[in-house]
Amino acid sequence: MVMPRRPSWIALVALLVSVATMLPLGFIAWVTMHTGWDTIVALVIRPRIGELLVNTLLLAGLTVPICAVFALALAWLTERSDLPGARLWSGLAVAPLAVPAFVQSYAWITLFPAIHGLFAAVLVSVIAYVPFLYLPIVAALRRLDPALEDIAASLGHPPGRVALRVVLPQLRLALCGGSLLIGLHLLAEYGLFAMIRFDTFTTAIIDQYMSTYNGPAANMMAGVLVTTCLAFLGLEAGVRGNRRYARLGPGAARPISRCKLGRARLAAVLGFGGVAAVSLGIPIVTLGHWLATGGIGIWRPDEIAPALGQTLLLATLGGVATTLAAIPMAWLSVRAPGTFQRVLEGCNYIVGALPGVVIALALVTITVRIAMPIYQSVVTIVLAYVLLFLPRAMLSLRASIAQAPVELEQVAGSLGRSPARALWAVTVRLAAPGAASGMALVALGITNELTATQMLAPNGTHTLATAFWSYSGEIDYAAAAPYALIMVLLSVPLTWLLHVQSRHMAGR
Amino acid sequence: MSFLTVEAVSKRYGAVAALDGVTLDSSAGQRTAIVGPSGSGKTTLLRLIAGFDTPDTGRITLDGLLLADGPAAVPAYRRDIGVVMQDGALFPHLTVADNIGFGLPRRARNRTAVIAELIDMVGLDRSMLERRPDALSGGQQQRVALARALARRPKLMLLDEPFSALDTGLRASTRKMVADLLHAAGIAAVLVTHDQAEALSFADQVAVMGAGRLLQAGSPREVYLRPRTPMIASFLGEAVILPATLGDGWASCALGRVAVDDRNRRGAGTIMLRPEQISLTETTHSPDGKVIEIEFSGASCTVTMRLTRQSDITIVLPQPSLGLQTEGVDVGIAIAGCAHVFDTEE
Numbered sequence: 001m002v003m004p005r006r007p008s009w010i011a012l013v014a015l016l017v018s019v020a021t022m023l024p025l026g027f028i029a030w031v032t033m034h035t036g037w038d039t040i041v042a043l044v045i046r047p048r049i050g051e052l053l054v055n056t057l058l059l060a061g062l063t064v065p066i067c068a069v070f071a072l073a074l075a076w077l078t079e080r081s082d083l084p085g086a087r088l089w090s091g092l093a094v095a096p097l098a099v100p101a102f103v104q105s106y107a108w109i110t111l112f113p114a115i116h117g118l119f120a121a122v123l124v125s126v127i128a129y130v131p132f133l134y135l136p137i138v139a140a141l142r143r144l145d146p147a148l149e150d151i152a153a154s155l156g157h158p159p160g161r162v163a164l165r166v167v168l169p170q171l172r173l174a175l176c177g178g179s180l181l182i183g184l185h186l187l188a189e190y191g192l193f194a195m196i197r198f199d200t201f202t203t204a205i206i207d208q209y210m211s212t213y214n215g216p217a218a219n220m221m222a223g224v225l226v227t228t229c230l231a232f233l234g235l236e237a238g239v240r241g242n243r244r245y246a247r248l249g250p251g252a253a254r255p256i257s258r259c260k261l262g263r264a265r266l267a268a269v270l271g272f273g274g275v276a277a278v279s280l281g282i283p284i285v286t287l288g289h290w291l292a293t294g295g296i297g298i299w300r301p302d303e304i305a306p307a308l309g310q311t312l313l314l315a316t317l318g319g320v321a322t323t324l325a326a327i328p329m330a331w332l333s334v335r336a337p338g339t340f341q342r343v344l345e346g347c348n349y350i351v352g353a354l355p356g357v358v359i360a361l362a363l364v365t366i367t368v369r370i371a372m373p374i375y376q377s378v379v380t381i382v383l384a385y386v387l388l389f390l391p392r393a394m395l396s397l398r399a400s401i402a403q404a405p406v407e408l409e410q411v412a413g414s415l416g417r418s419p420a421r422a423l424w425a426v427t428v429r430l431a432a433p434g435a436a437s438g439m440a441l442v443a444l445g446i447t448n449e450l451t452a453t454q455m456l457a458p459n460g461t462h463t464l465a466t467a468f469w470s471y472s473g474e475i476d477y478a479a480a481a482p483y484a485l486i487m488v489l490l491s492v493p494l495t496w497l498l499h500v501q502s503r504h505m506a507g508r
Numbered sequence: 509m510s511f512l513t514v515e516a517v518s519k520r521y522g523a524v525a526a527l528d529g530v531t532l533d534s535s536a537g538q539r540t541a542i543v544g545p546s547g548s549g550k551t552t553l554l555r556l557i558a559g560f561d562t563p564d565t566g567r568i569t570l571d572g573l574l575l576a577d578g579p580a581a582v583p584a585y586r587r588d589i590g591v592v593m594q595d596g597a598l599f600p601h602l603t604v605a606d607n608i609g610f611g612l613p614r615r616a617r618n619r620t621a622v623i624a625e626l627i628d629m630v631g632l633d634r635s636m637l638e639r640r641p642d643a644l645s646g647g648q649q650q651r652v653a654l655a656r657a658l659a660r661r662p663k664l665m666l667l668d669e670p671f672s673a674l675d676t677g678l679r680a681s682t683r684k685m686v687a688d689l690l691h692a693a694g695i696a697a698v699l700v701t702h703d704q705a706e707a708l709s710f711a712d713q714v715a716v717m718g719a720g721r722l723l724q725a726g727s728p729r730e731v732y733l734r735p736r737t738p739m740i741a742s743f744l745g746e747a748v749i750l751p752a753t754l755g756d757g758w759a760s761c762a763l764g765r766v767a768v769d770d771r772n773r774r775g776a777g778t779i780m781l782r783p784e785q786i787s788l789t790e791t792t793h794s795p796d797g798k799v800i801e802i803e804f805s806g807a808s809c810t811v812t813m814r815l816t817r818q819s820d821i822t823i824v825l826p827q828p829s830l831g832l833q834t835e836g837v838d839v840g841i842a843i844a845g846c847a848h849v850f851d852t853e854e
Contacts, residue, residue, distance in 0.1 A: 147597040150560045151653075153584035154591040155611030156660060162585075165610075169601040257561070 011340070014328035018344040021351035021387055027362035028226050031219045043220040052201050052221070056228060058118060059200065060186050063125045064179045070126065071133035071178065072171075074272065079141045082258045083268055090138070092276040094131050094499040098491040099283050100448040101128040102191025102469070103484045107286035109195055110477050121198035127279045128192065129185060133178035135498065140174035141167075146256045159259075173240060180236040187229055188355030190451045191469060201225040202357045206451065209361065219365075222358045229353055287481055287488070294478035303467065304482055311463040314453075315443035317378070318385035322393045322442045323435055325386050330397035335406060345394075352391030359387050360455040376458050384452045389442040396441065400434020401427070437497060444494045448487055464490075510569075511536040511696055512557070512664060517566030519552055526552040527563070528720040534696060534713060536571075539687065541699045541711035545743070549720040550700045554666050557698065558591050559584030571663055590657030590695075594669040596649035598641035604652050605637040611660040626655040631685060647678045654686060658693070665690060665697040671706060683710055704744045708732060716740050733782070734769065734848050741780050741848075748781045748823050754849060762818040763841055764796060770849040779847040783825045788813070788832060788839045795838035797823075802835055813839065 032040065043049075077083045078090040096104070105124050108115055115123075144167065152162040187202065194203045201221055208218040261268055291298070329348060332341040351359075363384055367375040374380050404427040412422035450465045457463070464483045471480035512534040519527040527549045534540045542550040555561045557568060559581060568576040570589070575582050598607050608623045616622070624634055630651040641649060650670055657665060667686070671679045687710055690697050701707050707714050708728040715725040716735075724736045735741040738749050752761035757771040759779050763786075768779060788799075788811065800822070801812040809829040815821045832839065 145597060147593050147595075148599060150555075150558070150584065151591060151593065151597045151656075152599075152610065153560070154558055154587070154589060154666075155656070156585050156588075157611075158583070158585050166599060172601075 010328045010331055011336075014332050014341075014344055017325045017329060017390075018347040020383070021347045021390065023366065024351060024354050024359045024362040024387065025226070027365060028219075028223050028358070031216070031365075032223055035216050035220065039216060040220060043217055044224060048204075049221070049224060052199060052204055053224070053228075055118070055198065056187065056200050059121055059125065059198075060183050060232075062118075062122045063129070063186060064182055066122065066126050067130050067133050067182055068175060068179060070130050070275065071137050074130070074134055074275070075137040075141055077268055077272060079138055080256065080259055081261050081268065083261065083265070083272070089272055089276075091499055092272075092280065093134050094495060095276075096128060096279045097131045097498065098488055098495040099128070099280075100191075100465070100484075100487055100491070101125075101185075101189055102195060102450060102465075103287075103487065104128045104283060105192040105195040106468075106472055106477070106480065106484065107283040110286050110290065111282060116197045118198065120196040121193055124192055124196065125182075125186060125189075129182045130279070132181045132185070133175070136174035136178045137171055140171050144170055144256075176236050176240040180232060183232045183236075184229065184353050184355075187225060187232070188357070188451075190357065191465075195472065201228070202355055202451070205357050205361065206455075209357075209455065218361065222361050225355060226358055229355065230350075233350070233353055283488075287485055290478045290481035291485065294481055298479050298482055303462070304486070307462045307464050307467045307483065308486060310461060311447055311465075314378075314381065314385070314457075314461075314463060315446040317382050318389070318446045319439040319443035321382050322386045322389050323397065323439045326390055326393035326397050326438070327435075330394055330401055333394075333398055334401045348390050348394060351387050352389075354387075356384070356388055356449065356451040357455070359384050360452040363456060376456065378458060381453065381456045381458075381461075384456050385442070385446050385449070388449070388452060389445050392441045392445065393438040396434045396438025397431065400431040400438075403434070404430035437501075440494055440497070444491055447490055510534070511538070511571055512540075512698070513567075513569045514553070514557070515567045515569075517553070517556060517563045517568065519549075519556060519561070519563050525720050527556070529566070530717075530720075530722045532715055532722060532725060534698070537691075537694050537696050538713055539690065539697045539699065539711045540713045540715060541701060541707035542715045542717055543701055543704055543707035543743075544717035544723075546702060547719075548717040550702075550717050551668060553717070554668055554698060554700045557664075558589055558666050559587045588660065588663050590660065590662035590665045592650070592653045592657050592665070592667050592670045595673055596641075596646075596653040596670075598644075598649055598652055598656075600641055602641075603637065604639050604641065604644070607641065607652055608637075608655045608659055610656060622659065626659055627652075629658065629689065630655045646673050647675075647682055650674065650682060651685075654689070658689075658695075661693075662695065665695050667697060667699040669701055670699075672701070672703065679706075686710075708744070716743065718743075735780070736851060738778065738780065738850060741850075746783045746824075746826060748783065748786065748825070750779055750781075750821070752777055752779045752847075752849075754779075759847060759849070762815045762821050763843065764817070766843055767846045768849050769846040773849055777852065778850045780850065781843065781847045783827075785844045785847075786825055787842045787844070788825070788827060789842065790832065790837050791840040792838060793840070796841040798838050799832060799835055802832060804829055 035043075074089075074093045078086045078093060083089060101124070104127055108120065108124055148166055149162050152166045153159070157165065187200070189200075190202050190206055193200050194206075201224060205218050205221045205225065208215065208221065212218070329341075329344060333345055363380055364375075367380055408426045408430070409419075409422045412426045413419065417425060447463075448465055450469055453461070453463055453466055454469070457466070464487050468480045468483035468487070471477075471483070510533045514530055514532040517527055517530045518525070530549070530553060532540070542553060544550045552561070556563050556576065559575065562579045562581040563576055565578050566576075567574065570587070573582075575587060599610065602610065604627070605623050608626050609619055612619055612622060623637065627634055627637060632648060632651050632655075636644065636648070641652065644652065653670070670686070671683050674682055683706060699707065699710055711728060713725060714728050714731045716723045716731060718739065724731055724740055731740065732744050735744060738747070741747040741749065750761045750763065752759035752766070754768060754770070754773045754775060754777045757768060759766050759768045759777070761779060763781075766779065766781070795816055797813040797815045799811055799813050803810040807829060808826050809832075811825050811827050811832060812822055813825070815823065
């Protein structure tokens, strides 16, 4: 493989970015080394940690399988059955993505104030996170070669056995990836669980941080949280294996024939309708209720306008910075793949899996110790956003750079363009839409980000999420409603984009 | 005796009639090739026989058993019909051995032995059994797909363009292997292809389809030499088609006086000659035509000539490249065998 002419400084920048992504893990390692063995044992081996660990494992162990069952059922109904209005239903299955998880929680707690604990945590998590499995399963179902199912039938297997032995194994990657994503979100989420009073490592670390600021107790819990996180990554890698499930041949896939529901049709519509009513109806009804109760008085322009402005500013800064930081890595992984690039990519992958609270804790400590001037400044919070959302930007960028093969640049060169102009006229143009959608995804993440923003943003920062959080913390649910509504409205276009992408990923 | 019968089968997809009253018979152990341009309905017919789809109207019977009577149909998994698809359609999540054994009962005692026997049968090495399908070449994948379909000893084997993804050389050898294997096992087969040479060399019976209808069915020689329409003639190979005046087993046309295969037809008609019936020799004595272009392509060349009797007609003939060498020469035409006379219904 011939190396491109530009790799030297691109590789250098990629290396720098990857070193930065290692800051949180480095911080944990450093803390562990400096705390001393006895203190570590005293802080880690105690009932509180055990309780949090049990909570976390129960939460993940219940939520992920339930999400998988729901996602499989919904995906099968929208993709493989003759459910009337399948497209609409598929939109409804994705729509909960537009409602930030802590807004879901807010909807439930205001409707059922007594709701709390594991049951509530699992309930709200399932509602908020089913789309994370639904989307990859739908994409995988659409990529499957229907010929395989035909062949299995011709070999004497009835439909049920075909689903079990041919379809399900091929959904394995999607199931693993989606489950991991949900698991990591369960570890990282703060607002959802804090509101319904369910303790996880993340909520405990933040409580600890709020009371003792930066004690070793918080740091050690962060260490356990990171270990859990890495265990999830390892578990997923183990279950996924390294098998290939891609289609083998180039043959044109024929459109899949849909299963006739017959009498079960009404039951399917009612069931799906029930799921949609719970996942979308409850937030809509609650938000509507609080907006109506609050009336015009809760729309305080002197508070909402600056919160919106600050949110948009941070989202734009973070989106641009993250995309810029992702470009060198994405470029290397498409144009100059190799060991060096794979190691760097591994760094990005791990940092993307770390909870915001760990990244925030690391950046607080590092800035206080060695870079006081940027402590609680815009630079730090943007850095945190870059670390949090780098993998999102990477995914979109890599796919779009891959769409601009180097041959096109060479053709542009043969048609008389200088290398720089060829790069601009071909690669940049082709990669731009992907970069933009990646940037938008990052910006959406930042808009709904709570943990790191609370811990790192300059004093006096009020984003939509933090303003919502402080009002609902004061049980002023009506005043919180406009912020929730704006966050939902900002998320709608991107949810739509994800929905459309999932339908087109199959290339048809 | 009929083994597979397709009676007046029709199938619509929305407004498009994919099959329009197709009737086809095939006897036990016979190899039938369904050939036609893309969109002619041949793959739809195959899918209806396999049971992947059901006809709107019409009946399909196999070995005395009714498989489909309109939309009421035996599902594919109870039909005992093997299928090999264009790209093999191997299960990517299973090894070669598990692919071959997919249709065998999981607890069958001699499962391993049967799988080994099958891979020998299709001429692959047993060391491949533990590989994944993506580690095989296209030809090897097709062989595995065939072994997998043979495992259940099906009554009928359906082949949906199974050779079209292979290189030219590999295609011919794989085709021969498949034909020999099916013949040895006594399994009837239906091959769908858009490649006329493949259809003619593989099958005992060739069925030509166009626009959802069965245009003609018969032995390879019959459909090639006595096609029902000029369209079928051109589809099955190069053809020289000319207007002619007929009488007493002779036609007079732009090539002169030519013997025809129909003694009874009189008056105006259309005749067809295959290029291999026509040979050209350089001559100055009352030539039949003049060579206006020669396109050299190795073993053969393509000669374009203008006919003397009717200078508005040019014909294009593949010829051995050792023959004519120069453009512009006058040539005489010699014809071997009879010309075919088309029926007048067109």
